[in-house]
Amino acid sequence: MLLKDKIAIVTGAGQGIGSATAMALAEAGATVVTADIDGKLAEAAAQAIQAHQRKALPLTVDVGDVESIQSMVDRTLAAHGRIDILVNNAGVTRRADIMDITEADWDRIHRVNAKGVFFCLQAVARVMIKQRGGRIINIASIAGKGYAGTSNAAYAASKGAVISLTKTAAQQLGKYDINVNSVCPGVTRTALGEANLRVRAQEEGLSIEAMDAKRLEAIPIRRANDPADIAAMVVFLASPGARNITGQSYNVDGGIVPD
Numbered sequence: 001m002l003l004k005d006k007i008a009i010v011t012g013a014g015q016g017i018g019s020a021t022a023m024a025l026a027e028a029g030a031t032v033v034t035a036d037i038d039g040k041l042a043e044a045a046a047q048a049i050q051a052h053q054r055k056a057l058p059l060t061v062d063v064g065d066v067e068s069i070q071s072m073v074d075r076t077l078a079a080h081g082r083i084d085i086l087v088n089n090a091g092v093t094r095r096a097d098i099m100d101i102t103e104a105d106w107d108r109i110h111r112v113n114a115k116g117v118f119f120c121l122q123a124v125a126r127v128m129i130k131q132r133g134g135r136i137i138n139i140a141s142i143a144g145k146g147y148a149g150t151s152n153a154a155y156a157a158s159k160g161a162v163i164s165l166t167k168t169a170a171q172q173l174g175k176y177d178i179n180v181n182s183v184c185p186g187v188t189r190t191a192l193g194e195a196n197l198r199v200r201a202q203e204e205g206l207s208i209e210a211m212d213a214k215r216l217e218a219i220p221i222r223r224a225n226d227p228a229d230i231a232a233m234v235v236f237l238a239s240p241g242a243r244n245i246t247g248q249s250y251n252v253d254g255g256i257v258p259d
């Protein structure tokens with residue numbers, strides 16, 4: 001129960017890495033706000049936590065909308081009075097060659113992945129500054145560190161923005177005892193990851209199974225992530241043992257990207 005009595009918000013908590021992270025934080029003792037643009041998914045994630053006799057509050061949020069973010073923060077404070085942990089996890093992409101990316105793709109991806117992360121961080125940091133403490137954990141990607149298999153250059157740029165923001169925010173918020181770090185997942189078995197796999201299989205004329213085997217060959221440890229692998233790193237970064245770690249972006253990728 002490393003996170004007993006802590007209040008955590010996880011964005012994009014409805015499925016995949018977000019729902020696994022929400023569950024792991026709850027198992028470590030935190031009360032978790034499961035925030036997602038899909039209200040039904042947010043509700044299901046909260047119910048799964050409650051079924052484990054842990055505390056959760058489902059909220060609908062669009063992280064690309066600053067008013068919606070403020071409402072998420074206000075409702076969390078109304079229910080729980082403080083925010084100790086923010087996991088900026090909501091993210092979107094679409095597999096596309098660099099020459100096929102449209103203005104609409106760029107805007108949609110950056111609205112959620114870059115703008116959403118920044119304004120959630122800013123709104124929650126206002127609360128954490130008053131509290132004199134907190135942990136902010138951004139889910140970036142090895143795409144933001146130049147991973148050669150990155151499927152969309154606009155997505156890679158949005159994740160590079162998250163890694164850069166993590167460094168600057170850590171320097172500016174450290175004096176309030178607020179730690180800001182990122183986790184950079186590699187290949188992870190979620191709806192987003194598997195959609196990518198299906199398109200790659202089609203592009204290369206391979207079966208899904210053959211494409212999956214080829215994908216695994218490019219991972220030194222020969223294993224894709226489960227969402228729980230990312231969740232475990234988030235729990236560590238939120239825990240007392242990580243109190244002096246800030247401004248870092250850690251890969252959880254089986255060794256694909258060496259730094």
Ligand SMILES: NC(=O)c1ccc[n+]([C@@H]2O[C@H](COP(=O)([O-])OP(=O)(O)OC[C@H]3O[C@@H](n4cnc5c(N)ncnc54)[C@H](O)[C@@H]3O)[C@@H](O)[C@H]2O)c1
Pocket residue numbers: 011012013014015016017018035036037038041061062063064089090091092112116139140141142184185186187188189190191192193194
């Ligand atoms: N799956 C992978 O292989 C992989 C690899 C690297 C990084 N990531 C990153 O991990 C994070 C989670 O990815 P995932 O694979 O679990 O994705 P996913 O598509 O399975 O889940 C994303 C969740 O975010 C929610 N969401 C989307 N837009 C939102 C918005 N505007 N406001 C609030 N919620 C919104 C969706 O409803 C969904 O529940 C993303 O930031 C993604 O870029 C994933």
